[in-house]
Amino acid sequence: MDEKFIDFIQENFKSKDFIPLHPPVFIGNEKIYLNDCIDSTFVSSVGPYVNRFEEEFAEFTQTKKATAVVNGTSALHVSLRLSGVSAGDEVITQALTFVATTNAIVYAGAAPVFVDVDRDTMGLSPVALKSFLEEFAEVKPTGTFNKFSGKRIAACMPMHTFGFMCRIDEIVNICNLYNIPVVEDAAESLGSSYKGKSSGSFGLVSGFSFNGNKIITAGGGGAIVSNDIELSQKAKHLTTTAKEPHPWEYVHNELGYNYRMPNINAALVCAQLEKFQEILTKKRNLYDVYKNNLVDFGLQIVEIPEDTKWNYWLMSVLLDNKKERDEFLKFTNSKGVMTRPIWQLMFKLPMYENCQRDKQENALFLEERIVNIPSGVIL
Numbered sequence: 001m002d003e004k005f006i007d008f009i010q011e012n013f014k015s016k017d018f019i020p021l022h023p024p025v026f027i028g029n030e031k032i033y034l035n036d037c038i039d040s041t042f043v044s045s046v047g048p049y050v051n052r053f054e055e056e057f058a059e060f061t062q063t064k065k066a067t068a069v070v071n072g073t074s075a076l077h078v079s080l081r082l083s084g085v086s087a088g089d090e091v092i093t094q095a096l097t098f099v100a101t102t103n104a105i106v107y108a109g110a111a112p113v114f115v116d117v118d119r120d121t122m123g124l125s126p127v128a129l130k131s132f133l134e135e136f137a138e139v140k141p142t143g144t145f146n147k148f149s150g151k152r153i154a155a156c157m158p159m160h161t162f163g164f165m166c167r168i169d170e171i172v173n174i175c176n177l178y179n180i181p182v183v184e185d186a187a188e189s190l191g192s193s194y195k196g197k198s199s200g201s202f203g204l205v206s207g208f209s210f211n212g213n214k215i216i217t218a219g220g221g222g223a224i225v226s227n228d229i230e231l232s233q234k235a236k237h238l239t240t241t242a243k244e245p246h247p248w249e250y251v252h253n254e255l256g257y258n259y260r261m262p263n264i265n266a267a268l269v270c271a272q273l274e275k276f277q278e279i280l281t282k283k284r285n286l287y288d289v290y291k292n293n294l295v296d297f298g299l300q301i302v303e304i305p306e307d308t309k310w311n312y313w314l315m316s317v318l319l320d321n322k323k324e325r326d327e328f329l330k331f332t333n334s335k336g337v338m339t340r341p342i343w344q345l346m347f348k349l350p351m352y353e354n355c356q357r358d359k360q361e362n363a364l365f366l367e368e369r370i371v372n373i374p375s376g377v378i379l
């Protein structure tokens, strides 16, 4: 690794300054819509942008209904509750993920169980899932139980890493055999699709994030989507303090949450959504540049897995081993080119070290080798 790689990155990003991993870009109606919120005084928990966003987002994700919420983590938390997860249950997920996936499971009162990922998609592996369920699952009239822990396996939450789609159709088929609902953590995969079907439209319920580092942002925000109208109505109810409609009385008929996305954040994300295709095109161009040139620097770009139509969210390279990875991270970051390793596996974090897991061969392989490189939109 030498200075030539840094020069190459700086030339492409047209900057000699610090180059972040994925900064947001505002190239549309953001200021107009934000001003509109202020002028109208509707900056908070009700307003026309929330409604507009929910309608546009359901259409965008090919789902029947979307509910806007404060962030992706709360979207996942409520999605799990909607899928029937409650205290004492278990949820199957991958250890190679951002901590929010696993935290949401615990917020819902359940314990995570870690199943390995595929090497190419970096998302939950249907092969590993099938073999886990064959070994441990017992289908009973009251639910599917884990023979190892005695707990009910209440849901399966795969995550589409960096916008690559995991083999979600196979995962849904396997889960159907065991009566386990699927909740997609689609926080990173907005705009990606698998075999022509939109990310977030496979699960019973799915969660998205519009944090500042995602492909489009609300400042902070998230969304719950579903094709089940009744569950979607419940999503709205739970995320708005479970208040029953009434002209003046405060009647809350169950334990709800104050998770509603403020109008000001909805205004921002409405403007961002209008520019989605433009953002995606620019990101695709960057990926093509990487694909054609990184080999000259001895770097191996991670290629788009089969059947994914990718949103080009975070691009990555595969290093030979942990030592090479650490050297690459050290060199690039010292030169103002931001790079980041993939996440530490969840069972290495103190709160998740005792969770049940399989061998995790692929997750361990990827953890030591994958590094994200600057993937932002070049204007």
Ligand SMILES: *Cc1c(COP(=O)(O)O)cnc(C)c1O
Binding pocket: 071, 072, 073, 074, 097, 098, 100, 101, 159, 185, 187, 188, 208, 209, 210, 211, 221, 222
């Ligand atoms: C960003 C992210 C989340 C959480 O989103 P927030 O809006 O930051 O709460 C959840 N899961 C994954 C995989 C993410 O990347």
